[in-house]
Amino acid sequence: MSFANRKDAGAKLAGALAGYRGKCPVVIALPRGGVAVAAEIARALDAPLDLLFVQKIGVPFHSELAMGAIVEGPEPTIVRNESVIRQARIHDGEFSAICKLKQAEIGRRKRLYLGDRNSIPLNGRVVIVVDDGIATGSTVKAALKAIRKQGPQELVLAVPVAPAATLEELKNEVDALICLEAPFVFRAVGHFYADFRQVSDADVIAALEAANQGGSE
Structure with missing residues (x-):
């Protein structure tokens, strides 16, 4: 078991992404599972947190x-x-x-x-896309293509775990790829978490509000 829960995964990913702290990144979470992971990264990098719906x-x-x-x-x-x-x-x-x-x-x-909050403009920004894990990569690939259209300065994909084969397919979609666990034999994302309970709508709203309480875009 690699991660206690999504918060633990986010803290470990934040350590691997520490070099981006001075680059004014925007952290983009894929809800619902990616939000708790991304919130830890946004907090550690002092970055705004936004969502991309896929x-x-x-x-x-x-x-x-x-x-x-x-x-x-x-x-x-x-x-x-x-x-x-x-x-x-x-x-x-x-x-x-x-x-x-x-x-x-x-x-x-x-x-x-x-609600009525506008999305953070991504043109010219360092954008870090976060999910709680990847299996086939189809949803993440769609998200990356959509963000690339917005003209980011640098597009980074950061995930706790994904199959090695899927990462090979995704590496050309991004400028940098950070993954902590890349097994060749892969069953499911949840197998790498001790606690992989379902994330509720309320959990997403609370994490987003907490991450952006004092932040600016």
Whole structure:
């Protein structure tokens, strides 16, 4: 077991990211699981914490199998996993219908977590994207593509754990990649945590408010 909980994982990642403290970074969490990890990093680096809303698009009869992902935005970023779509025999109309449902959920969470608060502009900034772990990488890849469109000075991906093969696929999407555990044999993110309980909406709101109490953008 590598991490006691998400807070512990965040503290350990913060140590690996200490060199970014003087670069005025923005820490971007992928809710819900990534928020507690990212909050520790934001606190240690004296950086603002913001959220990027991304939803996995699962196969209808096997929701854990990702056939793509969608990221918030005026023009949402959609990443398709063509091999899964083809194997699952998902037609374009079915894929589009699921995308619309995921967009609605993104809108609900954004209103709930952020209210009327505007997102932090990322153009020209050092941006550190954080999640509590990566499995297939489909949602993270979509998030990175969406952030890259905003023109960051440097794009960093920081996660506690991810399969070595997935990291190999993601390394070209970022300028720097920090991962504390990269096993070749990988079952699930939760296997690397002693406490991997589900994160609630209330947990996300509390972590975001605490991280940004005195910070400025």
